[in-house]
Amino acid sequence: MLDVRRLRLLRELARRGTIAAVAEALTFSPSAVSQQLSVLEREAGLPLLERTGRGVRLTPAGQNLVRHAEAVLERLEQADADLAEARGGLAGALRIGAFPTATRAIVPAALIALARRHPGLEPMVSETDPAAVAHALRAGDLDVALVHEYDFVPAEPEPGLATEPLYGEAMYLAAPAAEAPDPSETRPREAPDPSGGSDQGAVLRTHARAPWITATPGTLCHAMTVRACQAAGFTPRVRHQVDEFATVLALVAAGQGVAVVPQLGVTGPDDPAVRLTRLLMERRTNLAFRSGAGAHPAVAAFGAALRAAVPPDLAGSRAGT
Template sequence: MEIDPRRLRVLREVARRGGVARAAEALHLTPSAVSQQLAQLEREVGLPLIDRSQRSVSLTPAGRVLAGYADRVEEELTEAKRELTRFTERLAGPVRIAAFPTVITHVLVPAMRELARRHPRITPVIREIYGQPALQELRLGSVDVLITEQDMGLPPLSLPSLTTRLLYVDEYRVVVPPSWPDPPSTVEDLMRRPWVAGDPAQACGQALERLAGLHGSEPRKVHVITEFGPTLALVAAGHGVAIVPELALLDVPEGEVRVSDIRDIGARRLDTVTRVSRTRSGEPDPVQAVVIKAIEEATAALAPALRARLSGHPAADPSTPPHDRCPGGGGS
């Protein structure tokens, strides 16, 4: 009996994702190609692996046993790749990173530039995905490094299968239209104004809910927006006030919105999240480790630009190496 390990990977994805279509999407194959690979694997082992008697695809007992071995094969291959990196001075391979737009723009792009210079054989692969779908992809192994955001008023993400590392604490600021002759000066005044609110599942939406609860108010959410660009555009046009993290202000031209003096709104935390190593050595993947280091350095290098944006002074030359800049952190 000869078993092709590539077909084992297909069976593994079908078992983990609960269907052919989802496995095909994860493997970048067509559903027809996945079905063909499964049929060939069944011929190789001489047993039915997929129960096709029901509308939804499920594994037979033999299929579940073989999928368990497929997991072990994948773990052994991961360990082998990790061990082989000790025999070369140059780290190599793809690292799949999931993040959201401001992190991609202000952190991952400069981090990729440094990675290309220091480790040209490492290939970052970026996906714009966040929230629960991103966590699911990380657990399934389709993503290697995830950058998350969460209101600091909530407990930190803590799951036994994941490792969370604080990347940055990004303070919230209240932005108001520059055309308003009487901008709000207190939180109570804020709560009486129209809001361009964030999605309740995202950090800025969580911050508004927390703030309203503390003051016993119900904010008038005229608009609910998930991205900072449209949020800031609506504020600039006079449609309401908004809570945004300081890093989002790097994307708006000077003077387009007014940054309120109201503080103590809180902050969001940005974290890098990876899966806990399941290998015998227990050591983190060395390629992922250098990618996370580059992300942390790019985040720290944002501090001068952020301070300049909030103080009105020119930012430091972005070509200056990170170790020559002032220490600090940036967000996404």
């Protein structure tokens, strides 16, 4: 009989690429991971891994077994959801991953509603970049997470994970107000037009020679800005790399460059030193969880609380609609 825990290790190796990465993610030693995979090979009765220099890769039999492992793990999540439903009354920890703007603007209201309806549930929020969510969910470090995608950075399908749409946001080009006007109308941040906007390429090209402020490399926000500029015909000259949008806007106000920011990143009092121009692109936010866990009462309750907490000005631009 194949051991589920060893199947999980094989699945993680297929996703992470190295035994060292699997060991770090699952808090094992590399030798322990290798040992358990060797046992799994003996249980399977044929080679699942082959050496490639200093690394390993899955054999065709190993790749096929990973596909079966995904199905097995999904069924186990469904079984866990059924048991939780049968027990009645939600209790215990719910580990939530969320990115900063959602953590500030939406998650607190959702947690208030969740506490009123399910006082025995203990939500535990960790700020997590969406690029790191898939591994954290598969490793069991998170139970549910908010993830986002941009028009220029679409989400890739993640084996073992499922998502549900939550909302969409407008995107803005933030520039110092002292600069010459963009070739478009600037729209107020309080009432963005979800169906219209500026000539995006023209707006971005106006700032082709300006210094840019982006998120740190490796994040979806960084890739979004770079790809949007490249689609407009230039590569941005990056001066500052900052992840917090409030700080990004402060740098823009100080004349340090221009940036692309999402709607939730520009909430708060208007800053006369910053001019915001509505772009055609959007950021879409989804709820992510392990395949089979969508019916878990705690995951479903958190999802319902999140949807109720979405601000009205975002509700008309929900992801997937």
